[in-house]
Structures are given as structure tokens and as C-alpha cells.
Amino acid sequence: MKKITVLALTLALGSFALFRILDAQDAKININGPGGQPALAVIDFRGSGAAQAQMSAFNGTLFTDLQTSGIFKMVPKSLYPLQNPQRPEDLRPASGQGMALADWAGSPVNASHLAYGYTADQNGTLVLYGYLNVTNAPGSQPLLFKRYFGSLDEGGARKVAHEFAADIIAQFGGASLAGTKIYFVSSRTGAKEIWSMDYDGSNQKQLTFNRSINIEPAVSPDGTRVAYVSFAKGTPRIMVMDSSSGRTLQFYNQQASLNSSPSFSQDGGKIYYSSSVSGTAQIYVADLDGRNFRRISNSRAVEVEPKINPKSPGTMAFSSGRSGPEQIYQGNTDGGDVQQLTDGTGEASNPSWNPDGVHLLYAWTRGYAQGAFNIFLMDTASRHYDQLTSGAGRNENPSWAPDGRHLCFMSTRTGSAQIWTMLADGTQLKRLTTTGQNLSPAWGKGN
Amino acid sequence: MMFKRMKPAAFWPLLGVVVIAAGCGHKTPIPAPPGPVSPSTTPTGGNGKPAIEFTVEPATIDRGNSATLKWSVSGANYISIDVFGAVQATGSRNVSPYDTITYHLKAEGTAGTSTAETTLTVNPGNPAAPPPGDNGAGNNPNAGLSLNDRISRQIQDAFFAYDQYDISGEAQATLTRDATAIKSILQDFPSATLIVEGHCDERGSAEYNLGLGDRRASATKDFLVQLGVPAGKLRTVSYGKERPQCTDATEDCYAKNRRAHITAAP
Known part of the structure; x- marks a missing residue:
């Protein structure tokens, strides 16, 4: 087994700064700071009047967002005291029942932070009063105290929960996944169409309706556009849609039997793709409308999946058969300085850049049979890599979440292709889809 | 270009096979007879x-x-x-x-x-020579068959090795028979256009397989054109691994999916 270097992305509580720790054992993206994770207790919020009916959805959403962030050690609710504060005014110097911060700081709760508050129906609007306190400083002001407004229904309850969770996560230097979207291919209607869903698998929505084959979705960095490949006109062509309205936007396809593998530049102004106009699929770049296209790669092999490095927009990763079986390469967007990233064993595909521009997720058959892919993570500076899945069905199509700590991917471990998410250290594994075959997820900001 | 991956030594003898197999007697409209020496064009430079x-x-x-x-x-x-x-x-x-x-x-x-x-x-030469497989009964065995019937009965898939798009010996034999059949079909359905589909097995990325299927389709088209099928009558499309004809995860099934398949254009 190859020696692997670890890179830990560490979240330092107090400084709120991200820094790297190089370690000689294992390559992982780790959010655990040296001081450990903050331990967060979140009370079950109650609502006044008509707001109470929405509190189940609210509490579930809030807890899931905070837990999924991977930043916190969530204290199990079974350990909580009997009474919960709802406002800062409720807090007392001593209680023993839960109305003092010390009750939450001490055993058995051992929470470092407490999130609390309540909701109310104010003239038909759902209003959330949300607070966050440090538990070991009695009498201190809340770190966070804010009002949130939503419609008086389940959607409104989820919205304010997402917003409150995002603000709590931001207190610790993190980015919430709430509001992010995963675009994917689903066969559940009988045809392969493009769908979207929220990061937690809720709100699954069909975006294309042509009953043809629609594959390879890619989302622009600002989340406003989705590019994909459609057979609706016979041969595979690139289509671009407005992600909020579903409206098709203009994109000029070159006169070729194949135009595919679209992805967006970091500034959102260009689309990189692969076209067979020269005879073999090669990499091109064009404006957002497909005009002013320019050829980048020049080889006799199939070259696909151009992915621009988010921190170094003059370079890209791509996959190619130029040295035999498909491998991952990186090179300049003028076609020069091409280097092979994977070592030539097996087959490698599906590169996805972490927002840090260093860590690359990809699918690799190294150590397994042909076609038996697993998800790998490479530090492209050192070329050291780590394997994130092992042997449970095929695991392909990794895509980083905008927070740079989570990823989504396709796995056949349950017998059919489904979309899963997990933290980059392999924990928090969660299945998001169940119906039909679901694959090729692309995780982007909300629209 | 496209033929560099082909072995000429294996290819040329097959042309003879075409001819033997091609004897069915369709009346070919022949252009005005040219002179004994070809009208070669020789621009002056x-x-x-x-x-x-x-x-x-x-x-x-x-x-x-x-x-x-x-x-x-x-x-x-x-x-x-x-x-x-x-x-x-x-x-x-x-x-x-x-x-x-x-x-x-x-x-x-x-x-x-x-x-x-x-x-x-x-x-056309000797129009009486029946093609192999024709029972020579004299009746047109194709009478009453639709374009799609003809294609599905008389054109076979060509198969490929894993991650390859060169036309193997077996595929050359298949496509040589196919070229004969296609030319016959196109004579009976002169307005038809055929689509050469390139397919792959499920291993490897969707993106790469679209590119690979595209190469399989165009290598197949090039081979057929070289055997005299008019290029303008063949279009290509790659389905990559999106439309497998067999969905088991076995080598038998994979092999069935690595193919060039010919259909009628809509």
C-alpha cells in the first residue's frame, strides 16, 4: 500500500480560520480542530398559536442542517434537562432544571453552545426568534440573536430553520449547505431526465421533460445555470438552462456527431466541453452561448470531462485515453503542460475540484476489476491519495459540495444506482434517492 | 486518419468476399459509358x-x-x-x-x-449469380419486406473489444456482409438514410463512453464507405452506455453491448 499524506482542513474555533495540517499517515479533509468540535445542544422549539403546527418540520430541519454541517458534535436530546429557555430573559444564574446555562455546560449534557428560541404567528407571518449562547459564561450576551420571517406553513418553517442554521454555522466559520442544490440524472419516469433536489434529498423536482436521454448535468458556480447533454435532437448535444425557471438558453453546438461533457469556468463566463468535430472527442472552450469556440486539446484519444481549477483558472483537470485506459490529467487551458495525475493503473474518471483548488475527487478502479470504481481523493500538490469508498458496489460521479467538506456520489451498493452524500472523511453517509436509477449528481449553490 | 488502426493486409482480401457475396441481380442504372481510359483530371498546378x-x-x-x-x-x-x-x-x-x-x-x-x-x-456482370444464403428460387426474397424488416433481418451488429474501436477481423467479416446488404437495401429504398449507432458496455464513465461510442460509430461508417456504401447515406450517433441491449453485469452481457448497430433514420 502506498504511503499517503494527509491533509487536514482544520477549523480552528476562536480564530475562525481554516488552516492545513500536514500529517504523514492519511489524506483526509478533516474539520476537527485540535480543541475538538463544539458540542451543540438545540432545544425543541415551540410556537405560539398557529405556528406550533409547523414546529415538527422546523425542529427536524434545524437539527439536520446543523448535524450535516459536520462542524458540531450534536448532543443527543435525551440528555437535555427538563426545562428549556426560550428567551435570554428566561436564563437564571442557577436552576438545576435547565433554565441556567450551567445546566447545559455540566454533565450529562456537556454542551459548549446552546441554540434556543421560539416561533410565533404574528398576523399570519411565522416569526422565529433564534439565539445562540456559550454555555460556560453565565450572564454573557448571546453570540447570535436574530429574528427570521417566513410564511406560516411548512415551507416557511423550513426556510427560517435553514436560515437560522446557516447563521449558527457561520459563527464557526462554516458554510451551510441549506439552499444548495444537487442536479442529477434520474430514470424514474422511464426516460433519463435531469432533476434537482435539496442537499438533504427533499424537494426532488424534474427539470427536463423531453422523454429522450438527458445526462451529464453541470451547474455554474453561481448556481444560476445548468448545462447538460441531451439526445432530444438525435445526436448528443449540449443544452443550457436557467436553473430557477427551467428556460432553455441559447447554446451553439458545433457541427459534430458528439458535443458533451459541459462544465462552467469559475467566473461562469465560459463553457468547457468535449466535441468530436475533429473526428475524436477533444476538449474545447466557448462563450456561454457556445460562440467563439476554441480547441484546447490535440490528441488522437478520447478526451472528456474538462474541469477548471477553481483557484487557478488557467489550469484544468480532464480525463483522457491518451496513454491507454482512461486516466486523469491536468494541464493548462491553452493545451500545454499536461501532466498525468493518476498513475496509469486501472481506469480513472469523473474529476471534481474542491473549492481549495488542491483536492481532487475522482472515480478509480485501482485495486479492483475493470469498471469497479471507487471514490478517491487526491492532494494534487503531493499526488498522494486516499480511498473514500471500498468495494460496496460501483461508486462513481463524485461531486464536491460548495462547502468543500461534503461530497455527493452515485453508488450501486443497494443494487441500483442511487445518490449518496457523505463528509469527505467518509462519515455521515446518507442516501438521498430511492426511485428508479439516479446518477451523475452535480452539487451547486442554490439558484 | 480513421484507417490507421486497420490492418490493410487483413482488409484487402475481404474486398473479394464482398464481390462474391454481392451477386444479387439488381438493375443498376449505369451512367453514360466512358471511354476506355478514365477521364483523369490533371490540373496544371x-x-x-x-x-x-x-x-x-x-x-x-x-x-x-x-x-x-x-x-x-x-x-x-x-x-x-x-x-x-x-x-x-x-x-x-x-x-x-x-x-x-x-x-x-x-x-x-x-x-x-x-x-x-x-x-x-x-x-453489373453476371446478374444470375445468387448471393450466398439466397436460395436462388428466382422470387425476390425481399418482396414485401419493409425497410425496418430488411435492416433488422439482413444487417448484423459489429462487436468490439473492451475500450477499443478498431474493426476486428470478425467485425470486418460482419460489416463486409452488412455492406452488401446495405447496398441492396438502398437500391430498393433509395430515399432511406441509415444511422450507425455506437454502443459501449457499462464500465467506465458516461462521458468517456460517449466518446468511445462515437469512435465506434465512425470507424464502422468509414469501413462501410470503403466498401462502397455511399457516405451520404450513413449518419452516426453515439449512445455511449446509455442504451445497453443487455443489463446484466457479466462479460457476456458486456460483450453484447460493445457494438455498432444500424437502424433507419426516422
Whole structure:
């Protein structure tokens, strides 16, 4: 087994700064700071009047967002005291029942932070009063105290929960996944169409309706556009849609039997793709409308999946058969300085850049049979890599979440292709889809 | 270009197979008979453009015989013949087309591009010789068959090795039979256009397999065109691994999916 270097992305509580720790054992993206994770207790919020009916959805959403962030050690609710504060005014110097911060700081709760508050129906609007306190400083002001407004229904309850969770996560230097979207291919209607869903698998929505084959979705960095490949006109062509309205936007396809593998530049102004106009699929770049296209790669092999490095927009990763079986390469967007990233064993595909521009997720058959892919993570500076899945069905199509700590991917471990998410250290594994075959997820900001 | 991956030594003898297999007696409208020597075009090479000599001898053959295509070009840095792709400045090839065909040569030089063409007339020859497989009963076995019937009964899939798009020996034999069938079908359905689909097994990325299927489709088309199927009658599309005909995760099933499949254009 190859020696692997670890890179830990560490979240330092107090400084709120991200820094790297190089370690000689294992390559992982780790959010655990040296001081450990903050331990967060979140009370079950109650609502006044008509707001109470929405509190189940609210509490579930809030807890899931905070837990999924991977930043916190969530204290199990079974350990909580009997009474919960709802406002800062409720807090007392001593209680023993839960109305003092010390009750939450001490055993058995051992929470470092407490999130609390309540909701109310104010003239038909759902209003959330949300607070966050440090538990070991009695009498201190809340770190966070804010009002949130939503419609008086389940959607409104989820919205304010997402917003409150995002603000709590931001207190610790993190980015919430709430509001992010995963675009994917689903066969559940009988045809392969493009769908979207929220990061937690809720709100699954069909975006294309042509009953043809629609594959390879890619989302622009600002989340406003989705590019994909459609057979609706016979041969595979690139289509671009407005992600909020579903409206098709203009994109000029070159006169070729194949135009595919679209992805967006970091500034959102260009689309990189692969076209067979020269005879073999090669990499091109064009404006957002497909005009002013320019050829980048020049080889006799199939070259696909151009992915621009988010921190170094003059370079890209791509996959190619130029040295035999498909491998991952990186090179300049003028076609020069091409280097092979994977070592030539097996087959490698599906590169996805972490927002840090260093860590690359990809699918690799190294150590397994042909076609038996697993998800790998490479530090492209050192070329050291780590394997994130092992042997449970095929695991392909990794895509980083905008927070740079989570990823989504396709796995056949349950017998059919489904979309899963997990933290980059392999924990928090969660299945998001169940119906039909679901694959090729692309995780982007909300629209 | 596209034929560099093919083995000429394996390919040329197969042309003979085409001819033997191709004897069904369709009346081919033959253009006005040309003179005994082919009307070779020989641009002067004026203005510094490439000069071309391009001939075929003899200019008329009976179906089943071969002729020699010869060319000699000066002042060009890229020379191609439509059915072969890139060629050397001077050369010759034995050809044995099924029907009358016009070859086009293009020579690109620094001062411009010259073109030339030469036509080889093929006489249908002995129309009584039945193709293998035809029971020779005299009745047209294709009577009453629709275009789709003909395609599904008479054209077979060509198969490929894993991650490869070159036309193997077995696929060459299949496609040689297919070319004969296609030419016959196109005579009966002159307005038809066929689609060559490239397919892959489920291993590897969707993106890469679309590119691989595209190569399989175009390699297949090129092979058929070289056997005399009109290029304008064949379109290509890659389905990558999106439309497998077999969905088990077994090598048998994978092998069935690595194919070129021919259908009628809608």
C-alpha cells in the first residue's frame, strides 16, 4: 500500500480560520480542530398559536442542517434537562432544571453552545426568534440573536430553520449547505431526465421533460445555470438552462456527431466541453452561448470531462485515453503542460475540484476489476491519495459540495444506482434517492 | 486518419468476399459509358497550387474485378482521397467497388488547394449469380419486406473489444456482409438514410463512453464507405452506455453491448 499524506482542513474555533495540517499517515479533509468540535445542544422549539403546527418540520430541519454541517458534535436530546429557555430573559444564574446555562455546560449534557428560541404567528407571518449562547459564561450576551420571517406553513418553517442554521454555522466559520442544490440524472419516469433536489434529498423536482436521454448535468458556480447533454435532437448535444425557471438558453453546438461533457469556468463566463468535430472527442472552450469556440486539446484519444481549477483558472483537470485506459490529467487551458495525475493503473474518471483548488475527487478502479470504481481523493500538490469508498458496489460521479467538506456520489451498493452524500472523511453517509436509477449528481449553490 | 488502426493486409482480401457475396441481380442504372481510359483530371498546378495526376485503370470493370487507382501529386503537404483519408504524395491502390464510383482527391499546399476526380465504371456482370444464403428460387426474397424488416433481418451488429474501436477481423467479416446488404437495401429504398449507432458496455464513465461510442460509430461508417456504401447515406450517433441491449453485469452481457448497430433514420 502506498504511503499517503494527509491533509487536514482544520477549523480552528476562536480564530475562525481554516488552516492545513500536514500529517504523514492519511489524506483526509478533516474539520476537527485540535480543541475538538463544539458540542451543540438545540432545544425543541415551540410556537405560539398557529405556528406550533409547523414546529415538527422546523425542529427536524434545524437539527439536520446543523448535524450535516459536520462542524458540531450534536448532543443527543435525551440528555437535555427538563426545562428549556426560550428567551435570554428566561436564563437564571442557577436552576438545576435547565433554565441556567450551567445546566447545559455540566454533565450529562456537556454542551459548549446552546441554540434556543421560539416561533410565533404574528398576523399570519411565522416569526422565529433564534439565539445562540456559550454555555460556560453565565450572564454573557448571546453570540447570535436574530429574528427570521417566513410564511406560516411548512415551507416557511423550513426556510427560517435553514436560515437560522446557516447563521449558527457561520459563527464557526462554516458554510451551510441549506439552499444548495444537487442536479442529477434520474430514470424514474422511464426516460433519463435531469432533476434537482435539496442537499438533504427533499424537494426532488424534474427539470427536463423531453422523454429522450438527458445526462451529464453541470451547474455554474453561481448556481444560476445548468448545462447538460441531451439526445432530444438525435445526436448528443449540449443544452443550457436557467436553473430557477427551467428556460432553455441559447447554446451553439458545433457541427459534430458528439458535443458533451459541459462544465462552467469559475467566473461562469465560459463553457468547457468535449466535441468530436475533429473526428475524436477533444476538449474545447466557448462563450456561454457556445460562440467563439476554441480547441484546447490535440490528441488522437478520447478526451472528456474538462474541469477548471477553481483557484487557478488557467489550469484544468480532464480525463483522457491518451496513454491507454482512461486516466486523469491536468494541464493548462491553452493545451500545454499536461501532466498525468493518476498513475496509469486501472481506469480513472469523473474529476471534481474542491473549492481549495488542491483536492481532487475522482472515480478509480485501482485495486479492483475493470469498471469497479471507487471514490478517491487526491492532494494534487503531493499526488498522494486516499480511498473514500471500498468495494460496496460501483461508486462513481463524485461531486464536491460548495462547502468543500461534503461530497455527493452515485453508488450501486443497494443494487441500483442511487445518490449518496457523505463528509469527505467518509462519515455521515446518507442516501438521498430511492426511485428508479439516479446518477451523475452535480452539487451547486442554490439558484 | 480513421484507417490507421486497420490492418490493410487483413482488409484487402475481404474486398473479394464482398464481390462474391454481392451477386444479387439488381438493375443498376449505369451512367453514360466512358471511354476506355478514365477521364483523369490533371490540373496544371498553375499559381503554385499542387499539381495532380489521378487515374484509374482500367476505367471500366465487371463487377467482381478490380482496378488500380494511381495518383501522383507535387507541391502539396496534405493529400487525401475521400474513401481512404490521408495518403502519400505518390501511390496506388487496388479497388474493387460494387458499383460505379467517383473518387475525389484533394491536395493542400501552401499556395492553395487542388482537387481531382476519376470515375470507375462497374458493369453489373453476371446478374444470375445468387448471393450466398439466397436460395436462388428466382422470387425476390425481399418482396414485401419493409425497410425496418430488411435492416433488422439482413444487417448484423459489429462487436468490439473492451475500450477499443478498431474493426476486428470478425467485425470486418460482419460489416463486409452488412455492406452488401446495405447496398441492396438502398437500391430498393433509395430515399432511406441509415444511422450507425455506437454502443459501449457499462464500465467506465458516461462521458468517456460517449466518446468511445462515437469512435465506434465512425470507424464502422468509414469501413462501410470503403466498401462502397455511399457516405451520404450513413449518419452516426453515439449512445455511449446509455442504451445497453443487455443489463446484466457479466462479460457476456458486456460483450453484447460493445457494438455498432444500424437502424433507419426516422
